[in-house]
Amino acid sequence: MEQWQKLLSNSVVKVEDLPFPLDTSEEYKEKLRKVAKVFPIRINSYFRDQIREQNDPMWKQVVPTSEELDDFLSEEELLESDPLNEEGDMPVPELVHRYPDRVLLMINNHCPIICRFCTRKRKIGIPGIVTRETLRQGIEYIRNHPEIRDVILSGGDPLLVPDKELDRILGELRSIPHLEILRIGTRVPGTLPQRITENLCSILKKYHPLYFNMHFNHPAEITPEVEKACNMLADIGIPLGSQTVLLEGVNDNSVVMRELMLKLLKMRVKPYYIYQADMTLGTDHFRTSVEKGLNIIKDLQGHISGMGVPYFVIDTPGGGGKVRLLPNMVLEHNEKELIIKNYEGKVFRYPQAVKKDPENGAESPVSKQTESAADVCQLSV
Numbered sequence: 001m002e003q004w005q006k007l008l009s010n011s012v013v014k015v016e017d018l019p020f021p022l023d024t025s026e027e028y029k030e031k032l033r034k035v036a037k038v039f040p041i042r043i044n045s046y047f048r049d050q051i052r053e054q055n056d057p058m059w060k061q062v063v064p065t066s067e068e069l070d071d072f073l074s075e076e077e078l079l080e081s082d083p084l085n086e087e088g089d090m091p092v093p094e095l096v097h098r099y100p101d102r103v104l105l106m107i108n109n110h111c112p113i114i115c116r117f118c119t120r121k122r123k124i125g126i127p128g129i130v131t132r133e134t135l136r137q138g139i140e141y142i143r144n145h146p147e148i149r150d151v152i153l154s155g156g157d158p159l160l161v162p163d164k165e166l167d168r169i170l171g172e173l174r175s176i177p178h179l180e181i182l183r184i185g186t187r188v189p190g191t192l193p194q195r196i197t198e199n200l201c202s203i204l205k206k207y208h209p210l211y212f213n214m215h216f217n218h219p220a221e222i223t224p225e226v227e228k229a230c231n232m233l234a235d236i237g238i239p240l241g242s243q244t245v246l247l248e249g250v251n252d253n254s255v256v257m258r259e260l261m262l263k264l265l266k267m268r269v270k271p272y273y274i275y276q277a278d279m280t281l282g283t284d285h286f287r288t289s290v291e292k293g294l295n296i297i298k299d300l301q302g303h304i305s306g307m308g309v310p311y312f313v314i315d316t317p318g319g320g321g322k323v324r325l326l327p328n329m330v331l332e333h334n335e336k337e338l339i340i341k342n343y344e345g346k347v348f349r350y351p352q353a354v355k356k357d358p359e360n361g362a363e364s365p366v367s368k369q370t371e372s373a374a375d376v377c378q379l380s381v
């Protein structure tokens with residue numbers, strides 16, 4: 001057994017084994033057992049060792065609380081087990097075809113940790129969802145749809161699939177002529193970095209162009225082991241990106257986010273998205289206001305390199321796809337000029353381009369200002 005497999009097999013999966021339980025009363029434990037029946041627990045022993053104390057950001061991401069069942073009592077019924085309507089966009093099981101030229105293919109539904117805020121809480125760790133047959137149908141679907149040029153392998157975590165099987169899946173996908181780009185969506189490098197082995201790297205590097213979309217939420221996740229794993233991936237030429245979920249009490253402030261983005265850049269990982277938390281049943285206690293996310297972007301802009309400023313997005317409820325939100329830096333927009341402010345709040349005027357009539361030299365604005373200021377501006381914070 002490899003080291004990562006041992007760490008995984010030593011996972012905490014029972015309420016009795018949770019690190020630093022907040023409340024050890026039998027009544028509270030019984031509540032958590034009810035939670036765990038609906039949403040399983042997994043904390044691999046590497047990640048378990050990164051938890052320093054109860055309620056710290058690592059603890060909050062993986063230790064269940066009784067609040068997870070509170071949403072079921074909500075009368076508003078705003079929260080859903082499948083808030084992005086992924087199941088509605090599945091032409092075959094476990095393959096989401098939402099955008100014209102790309103698909104998401106779930107190749108397993110197990111993860112190195114089970115995140116309490118996960119959008120796919122309905123599937124993660126539950127046996128029998130992804131099978132050899134669903135995988136076969138997914139690959140067949142891609143083969144029969146020449147408009148698909150990009151596939152993201154997801155789950156669960158694709159990197160928990162054994163080397164040989166992953167090699168087979170990537171090989172099959174690479175044999176499809178119209179498939180240009182392969183992507184792997186994974187939280188493994190930050191939560192079980194020992195999984196990034198020489199053997200895995202020797203498999204992955206056969207399948208370029210191959211991208212990694214990773215997931216990091218807090219700077220404490222970036223340990224020497226994680227740095228080593230990301231360096232190994234970068235050294236075999238895999239472009240590395242990271243997405244972050246904005247989580248109440250975990251990373252909902254600019255200081256934490258700034259530190260995270262800088263640490264990611266140092267590991268050659270490009271911050272890609274900060275997600276506003278989805279409307280997922282059992283996760284409402286993690287949601288923040290949208291303004292919080294906008295303020296974080298405002299605080300990052302100008303204060304760190306643009307490379308380190310991710311897009312802030314809402315994945316629209318019901319399956320409308322991602323929408324990027326920006327803090328409003330446009331004060332006024334008309335035919336003649338834009339009045340904008342910079343990251344320090346200083347105001348600048350940017351004149352619109354003008355066209356000269358070659359006959360008489362008369363100037364007319366290029367912009368007809370058919371869009372309203374609101375089309376140029378985004379949200380005010």
Ligand code: SF4
Pocket residue numbers: 110111112113114115117118119120124155156157187215
């Ligand atoms: S690793 Fe990703 S897919 Fe797995 S539980 Fe966490 S957020 Fe969900």
